[in-house]
Amino acid sequence: MRDITADTITQAVMASWANAPDARARQVLQRLTHHLHAFIDDVHPTHAEWLAAVDFLWRCGQISDSQRNEFALLSDVFGVTSLVDLRNAIPGATVGSVLGPFYSDDSPYVPFGADLVKDNAGDVVLVTGVVRDTAGGPIPGAVIDMWQTNATGAYATQDPDQDDANLRCKQLCDAAGRYAFTTVEPAAYTIPMDGPVGAVVRLAERTPWRPGHFHFIVRAEGYQPIVTEIFFAHDPLVDSDAVFGTRQSLVRDIDPVRDDEELPAPLDRRPDRRLDFDFTLTAAGVDAP
Ligand SMILES: [Fe+2]
Structure with a gap:
């Protein structure tokens, strides 16, 4: 795996999930990898933009508690729910x-x-x-x-x-x-x-x-x-x-x-x-x- 490139990394990560014994878990992890990588290839975030995205998720966690789930709200406003x-x-x-x-x-x-x-x-x-x-x-x-x-x-x-x-x-x-x-x-x-x-x-x-x-x-x-x-x-x-x-x-x-x-x-x-x-x-x- 030492020859990872932008062209091979998606397949390598998908293959890394291939031994998951549960077929549904394997499917979800592999398809999530496929779509996340496709998003990156499509949008081409800069380092600063990607750090901001990770920080956004961190802040969603920070404001969530037993009464409030910011991730559920995130799912709602993107129409995913x-x-x-x-x-x-x-x-x-x-x-x-x-x-x-x-x-x-x-x-x-x-x-x-x-x-x-x-x-x-x-x-x-x-x-x-x-x-x-x-x-x-x-x-x-x-x-x-x-x-x-x-x-x-x-x-x-x-x-x-x-x-x-x-x-x-x-x-x-x-x-x-x-x-x-x-x-x-x-x-x-x-x-x-x-x-x-x-x-x-x-x-x-x-x-x-x-x-x-x-x-x-x-x-x-x-x-x-x-x-x-x-x-x-x-x-x-x-x-x-x-x-x-x-x-x-x-x-x-x-x-x-x-x-x-x-x-x-x-x-x-x-x-x-x-x-x-x-x-x-x-x-x-x-x-x-
Ligand atoms: Fe309501």
């Missing part, structure tokens, strides 16, 4: 969208029709729908797990001024696969801009804003869980999400509720507006094509 979601999408199921950093598995269970508004500011919005299988049948006992920002664009899990369980819940769907709760419309927010990833977004003069959205994880016994988000048609930020999470099939109107409108029952609180969204789950064991 969304590309992985899209490449693993399963035909017929509700399309996935980014999990984000603010999920916590310990949201409280609330009954059908529960009110989450409490002392939060904003119109009362009914969020309701049915969890279905790919044949259109309801899935009784499916569990929806929802979390959202308040009117200031902050999640309870990041904001010491909110009750820990504010604006997040789990709910067991009823015998017709229905879920329903009243809440407020979540406000838009920016990705964290005080770290190295924010600096890159700023230097490119890109928007740091995410449109308002509900996060959902939907689970049911015998089905593949989905991690997704719901966006709002009236929100102009839908077309410029900083992390590329929006999908047309996940955008819904929030319509005013008419006086004579039939609402799901029972509801703890009468809504001003409503948003309907049905989820579709695929059976466990069906993989992406």
Whole structure:
């Protein structure tokens, strides 16, 4: 290997991974080598530029802790998180969208029709729908797990001024696969801009804003869980999400509720507006094509 040149080094490094016993690990390491070297050959960074890139990664590590993962944000702003979601999408199921950093598995269970508004500011919005299988049948006992920002664009899990369980819940769907709760419309927010990833977004003069959205994880016994988000048609930020999470099939109107409108029952609180969204789950064991 003492005759390494710019023309032979890529093959030499790829060959160095060839004994990895795990075929998938071998493939990942070799293809990563191929694409990294191709990037260098394409961009031709100077020494100073490459040191700056390594320093950037070091600073991503320095600012990360148990509450913050700058590498996840890096994946998000390059669209990699969304590309992985899209490449693993399963035909017929509700399309996935980014999990984000603010999920916590310990949201409280609330009954059908529960009110989450409490002392939060904003119109009362009914969020309701049915969890279905790919044949259109309801899935009784499916569990929806929802979390959202308040009117200031902050999640309870990041904001010491909110009750820990504010604006997040789990709910067991009823015998017709229905879920329903009243809440407020979540406000838009920016990705964290005080770290190295924010600096890159700023230097490119890109928007740091995410449109308002509900996060959902939907689970049911015998089905593949989905991690997704719901966006709002009236929100102009839908077309410029900083992390590329929006999908047309996940955008819904929030319509005013008419006086004579039939609402799901029972509801703890009468809504001003409503948003309907049905989820579709695929059976466990069906993989992406
Ligand atoms: Fe979010």
